[in-house]
Amino acid sequence: MxxxxxxxxxxxxxxxxxxxxxxxxxxxxxxxxxxxxxxxxxxxxxxxxxxxxxxxxxxxxxxxxxxxxxxxxxxxxxxxRSSPPQRKAAFEKYRDLYLTTPKIKHRKPVFISEELREQLDEIARRLGNKGMSASGFLENMAIHHLKEFGEDIDYWRKM
Known part of the structure; x- marks a missing residue:
């Protein structure tokens, strides 16, 4: 049994x-x-x-x-882009804007999907400067976004 x-x-x-x-x-x-x-x-x-x-x-x-x-x-x-020098210049501009390692004084967690995190990690590792990470990449994107749309966001907040 x-x-x-x-x-x-x-x-x-x-x-x-x-x-x-x-x-x-x-x-x-x-x-x-x-x-x-x-x-x-x-x-x-x-x-x-x-x-x-x-x-x-x-x-x-x-x-x-x-x-x-x-x-x-x-x-x-x-x-x-029509020529390789233009592509290289565009990459340098992109790298300076998004892929420089930021100095983050007070780190806080931000939750994103695993798939997005893996994509950002790969971009940061392959294209970024030494020490670049997904969190630094996100930091740079957020800074650029707030500079670009800061006035609009303030206006929309008051609506």
């Missing part, structure tokens, strides 16, 4: 469930995040949900997309 309890029937094990339970590490890293289902959606229900979601997103952001398209064409015109 004791032997029957110890035996495991491998046909009853759902491999996708076991694998997805190991992949569900966001809950351990960020407990306030809503739990993701351990089992992936199956069949037509999954396809229907995706199409409903894409329809909702496209209808709710149609006005915003028009604004983004007009801004992205302006950005594309400014970022296209």
């Amino acid at each position: 004791g032997k029957e309890k110890d035996e495991v029937n491998l046909t009853d094990i759902n491999a996708s469930f076991v694998i997805s339970s190991f992949k569900n590490k966001e809950i351990r890293n960020n407990p306030s995040m809503p739990a993701r289902p351990l089992l992936p959606p199956q069949g037509a229900d999954h396809i229907q949900t995706e199409s409903d979601l894409s329809n909702t997103i496209s209808t709710s952001t149609s006005v915003d997309i028009a604004d983004v398209d007009s801004k992205s064409t302006i950005a594309d015109d400014n970022t296209k």
Whole structure:
């Protein structure tokens, strides 16, 4: 009898469930995040949900997309470089603006997604100066953003 309890029937094990339970590490890293289902959606229900979601997103952001398209064409015109010396000059300007190691006196934690943190770390390590980190990169971006939009933010705050 004791032997029957110890035996495991491998046909009853759902491999996708076991694998997805190991992949569900966001809950351990960020407990306030809503739990993701351990089992992936199956069949037509999954396809229907995706199409409903894409329809909702496209209808709710149609006005915003028009604004983004007009801004992205302006950005594309400014970022296209015709020669390597121009590209190098643009990189030097970008590096001076965002990738210099800042002096942070009183550090405080800021929470971002793991994927974004990995991307910022890679940019900081590959393109930045010695000692550059993702937090320094974020610090520089925030400083530039506040310089660029500081007056607008003050105005919007008073609205």
